[in-house]
Amino acid sequence: MELSPILISMKTASAAIALTFMLGLFVARWIVNMKSEKAKMILDGILTLPMVLPPTVVGFFLLIAFGVNRPIGKFLLDFMGVKIVFSWTATVIAAVVISFPLMYRSARGAFEQVDQSLIMAARTLGMSENRIFWRVIMPLALPGVAAGAILAFARGLGEFGATAMIAGNILNKTRTLPLAIYAEVAAGNMQTAAYYVIVVLVISFIVVVSTNYFTIKGTKYL
């Protein structure tokens, strides 16, 4: 059994959740603070699209954006010497784009659930908006944020369609666990596929249970 898909998947899923987590929080806070309801609605629609579209459609758009002859891809290649398509970075980009809506929506929901009078009280007490966010909103929204992070991590770990389109299925480079399972089954190696399946199961289970544990431990006061 080839071990590289396990390592690549771990690396990809970790990098992806780190990016998705920060990006999701940042965007959720930005949207929640927006004044115009109309702009909120439209932006929310755009940001949620990757979740509802077939992953291959997202992969198609990513190819259009990052292909070497396309504006972003060409710019990265010409000025920074980076080729995104069919590289490991592409697996991360695919996972981030696909899992982002889950993180963003959960965080936004959790932020909006925080009792408005607490935020108002914090303002009258002279706390700055930043301090309010980190000392009041985040601790109270933690369970929702953590739930979003679990969903996003799981989605990133399981990402297949968009990854196959923009990163391909190159052993030792872009072959993540889901792609490896597909490849092994396609080649008739059910036994190897089963090993990979078990690895995915174990990782997912550990992440879900430990996040639950730390959420409960960290929010005893609620």
Place this chain on the structure above:
Amino acid sequence: MGLLVDIKKKLKGFTLEVAFKTDGDYLGILGASGSGKSMTLKCIAGIETPDEGRIVLDGKVLFDSLKKINLKPQERNIGYLFQSYALFPNMTVEENIGIGLTCHQKEKAQKVSEMITSFHLDGLEKKYPKQLSGGQQQRVALARCIAYSPDVLLLDEPFSALDSHLKDQVQTEVLELLKLYEGEVLMVTHSRDEAYRLCKNLIIIDKGTLVLHGDTKEIFEQPKLLAAARLTGCKNISKCEVLSSNSVHAADWDVVLKTEKRVDSNIKYLGIRAHDFQIARGDELKDENNIIECEVKKIVEDIFEYNIILESGILFKIKKEEWDNRKDKENLFLKVPEDALLLLE
């Protein structure tokens, strides 16, 4: 000096329009639920923004729609005690009290421990809000407001979240604790008891409009306006026609009532508090004025008195003893003392 408020804000269904000035004494804002009284406090604190007007505190302009001034709540230095207390559930008692203090760590710790002692919270420093009783939560919230010495303290229905048996005790306690605070206090309430007990001056707001501003006791004695009479708890109100400078005809009860007060021609309603009726004795019946014949419709028993509701809609209260000892409960005549009439515009 003091607080000057003159604001307008469109709300659902009505426009909030209030203008008043405070002079340092405790000021109560009395109004029905949804009359805009909490919104007034929120505008003063800067949590909500009025559509137009001015708010000035001790000469410092907090809001001025013409000059486009609108200070953030953070810059206003106003204490706001929320109806739900709004304690941060993720912080302990001492963290909650210290959160608004911007001084150095050491000074802060000292101030917090001072507040904890003065507000009788010793031993609760490390507890979270959900581990406290309602009264304790309120003391923490009050300590948190007073800790950073705001220029004015706004209390939004401060006792409405308490169990009724706690209310009296907590009210006395809060009055005592408020002595630790030297600034102005503004209190919003829909309870006339609270307003009467705690506030020297009173503002009455009805559907967003400030209808009356004055000394609390005077307002309760002579509410002057229909809305004010209702809010101060007058249960019996009738339309009336002015007959002379000292008598009126109560249309709803079809009776002529004399009063020792001067009746102006702009009087349209009259009110009689449920406690002010007397049961007429034999010789008083000869006088035809100020006597109302009664047909009892319903009797509601309270702890210390009966509420007697008549066919005409009049409600009067009578001590249990007096009613129970009365032999004749059928042929009843009520007397309205001449000084008990509230003349209302």
